[in-house]
Amino acid sequence: MRPRRLTRRALIRGGAMGAAVAAMAGCAANEPEPVAPAPPDPQVELLRQVIAGKERTIALYERAAADEPALLPFLERHKVHLAELRRRLPPATTPATAPVTAQTASPAPSGGASPGKVSRTRLRDTERKAAAARPKQLQSVSPPLAQLLASIGACEAAHVQALSRPL
Amino acid sequence: MSTVSTVSATTTVSARDALLAALLKALAAEHAAVYAYSLGAARVEGRQRSLLTAAHAAHRNRRDQLRTLINGRGGTPVEAEPSYTLPLRPGTSAEAVRLATLVEEGVTAVYLELVAVDDGPVRRLAALAMQESVTRSYGLRPEITALPGLRPATPSPAPATPTTQATPADAPASAAPGG
Numbered sequence: 001m002r003p004r005r006l007t008r009r010a011l012i013r014g015g016a017m018g019a020a021v022a023a024m025a026g027c028a029a030n031e032p033e034p035v036a037p038a039p040p041d042p043q044v045e046l047l048r049q050v051i052a053g054k055e056r057t058i059a060l061y062e063r064a065a066a067d068e069p070a071l072l073p074f075l076e077r078h079k080v081h082l083a084e085l086r087r088r089l090p091p092a093t094t095p096a097t098a099p100v101t102a103q104t105a106s107p108a109p110s111g112g113a114s115p116g117k118v119s120r121t122r123l124r125d126t127e128r129k130a131a132a133a134r135p136k137q138l139q140s141v142s143p144p145l146a147q148l149l150a151s152i153g154a155c156e157a158a159h160v161q162a163l164s165r166p167l
Numbered sequence: 168m169s170t171v172s173t174v175s176a177t178t179t180v181s182a183r184d185a186l187l188a189a190l191l192k193a194l195a196a197e198h199a200a201v202y203a204y205s206l207g208a209a210r211v212e213g214r215q216r217s218l219l220t221a222a223h224a225a226h227r228n229r230r231d232q233l234r235t236l237i238n239g240r241g242g243t244p245v246e247a248e249p250s251y252t253l254p255l256r257p258g259t260s261a262e263a264v265r266l267a268t269l270v271e272e273g274v275t276a277v278y279l280e281l282v283a284v285d286d287g288p289v290r291r292l293a294a295l296a297m298q299e300s301v302t303r304s305y306g307l308r309p310e311i312t313a314l315p316g317l318r319p320a321t322p323s324p325a326p327a328t329p330t331t332q333a334t335p336a337d338a339p340a341s342a343a344p345g346g
Contacts (some may be wrong), residue, residue: 073311080313135294143283147317150282150294154275154315157298158305165309 043141047089050137050149054082057126064118070167071123074159081152088145124163131156186284187242190233193293196277197230198247203270206256207263215260215307219267222303226274229296236289264307271304279316 061075134153138146204223211219234244257263278300281293301315 077311077313084314131298134298135291138282138290138294139287143285146282146290146294147279148314150279150290150297151314151317153294154297154301155311155313158301158311158315161302161305162309162311 041090043145044090046137046141047085047145051082051085051089053130054078054085057130058082060118060123060126064120064123067117068167074123074162077155077159081155084148084152088148120163124160127156127159127163131160182285183240186286186289187237187240189281189284190237190240190242190289191245193277193281193296194230194233194237195245196274197226197233198245199251200226200270200274201230202247202251203253203266206253207266210257210263211260215264218303218306219263222267222271225299225303229292229299232292236292240286268304268308271300271307275300275304275316 058075058078061071061078065071065075131153134149134156138149141149201223204219204226208216208219208223237244253266254269255262255266257266275297278293278297282290282297284290284293297316301311305311
């Protein structure tokens with residue numbers, strides 16, 4: 001096959017096209033670029049997840065403690081956890097008024113906020129899962145947050161044992 | 168003048184030193200815990216004896232795990248001292264249980280420090296060890312603090328100090344194992 005030769009006319013036409021493309025590119029460069037949203041901070045995302053879980057746990061305990069006041073100390077300790085976790089959120093992501101109650105709780109993924117009596121077994125299972133998750137959650141966070149998560153996990157582990165006994 | 172590579176190397180060495188220092192501190196705490204439980208377990212009977220004997224075995228296991236971690240990171244594990252200064256020398260079962268709870272508080276505080284190091288497997292071990300210590304403590308004395316290690320329920324005891332001879336039973340409670 002014979003190679004196609006570039007004619008003088010084709011070169012001129014190509015040059016004009018190139019100039020047009022360059023001009024368009026120049027226009028685009030002068031326009032303000034759309035601001036790409038900053039990627040979410042993994043630590044803040046984790047904090048949000050842990051806070052949501054803690055809010056669900058508090059909601060469970062508030063319902064359970066209505067029938068069994070002996071559970072109130074457990075509820076109070078979870079509120080301490082929640083307050084400490086919220087304190088670690090960057091100011092921009094902290095709710096303006098975030099009372100430490102279940103009113104801000106996220107909906108439970110699997111009927112966690114469903115009405116009805118909350119059993120000790122359910123509370124114990126919630127505590128056990130939360131405690132088991134802490135060592136993994138603290139793997140890649142800042143040292144202070146790792147310490148907070150470890151401390152919360154230790155409290156939750158003690159709750160598991162306490163809920164296995166008469167209160 | 169420092170180059171990027173020398174600064175990086177210095178940082179790495181510093182981080183490694185900090186990691187090993189925290190691991191060695193935890194190992195020293197476990198040595199002290201093993202010592203304290205060996206004294207305490209001889210003073211109790213029945214269920215309490217089972218609890219203290221199990222705790223003794225658990226601390227021996229953690230001690231051995233820490234030795235392995237230290238060796239694996241190029242450090243040299245510290246050996247146990249002949250004896251340790253304890254906050255109290257258990258003469259009764261109540262004192263043995265009291266000593267055990269102080270041991271667990273001290274160990275919890277040391278593992279909380281270890282959680283802060285930049286080493287995933289070490290962080291995991293420290294977090295699990297904290298959960299075990301707090302649970303054991305609850306088994307001996309049914310009290311729970313919201314943030315174990317971060318907010319001690321009682322005034323923070325001083326770290327354990329190895330001694331060459333045992334402390335008398337009426338010595339002031341100035342130190343606790345685990346620190």
